[in-house]
Amino acid sequence: MASGYGLNGGPSRCYAFWQEVLGCYVVNAEDGETGKKKCMPALEDYYECLHHKKEAMRTMKMQAAFRKAEASHPRxxxxxxxxxxxxxxxxxxxxxxxxxxxx
Incomplete structure (x- = not known):
């Protein structure tokens, strides 16, 4: 959630990832553009926690592979x-x- 609190009042599910991003930015603040590049893996993890895009893509690929294998070996x-x-x-x-x- 945008407030940083989860549905039950505790921290949101992605709060730990957000803390990693903030920590990375604080440590690499003086580096400028290279500091942002160093923080990209942490930022990608945070976005994946929010949106599950990579997980959804992997699931779609697995389903497509299963359908293809099933079609290649008909009963x-x-x-x-x-x-x-x-x-x-x-x-x-x-x-x-x-x-x-x-x-």
Whole structure:
């Protein structure tokens, strides 16, 4: 939260990261532009704590890889969509038997 307090009155979840950023800026204040560059890793950690962009990107990549792996190894003997739609309908007992593996 913007106030620095969490939902339950304690410090916010990213308060420790913010303290690291402030500490880095205080230590490297005289260095000017190079001091800011030294503090970029701490600032990136703080932004990640706030927005979870890297974590979301990693999750999306893992899901895409899973979908790709799943698509490259289709199930053997998987019923087609039209066969599944016919299951349980009157007059389609032969389709149901074929999908269920009954003769």
């Amino acid at each position: 053997e003997n998987a019923p087609k969509a039209e066969q599944v739609r016919n299951l349980g309908l009157l007059g389609k007992e032969e389709d149901s038997a074929a999908v269920m593996g009954r003769s």
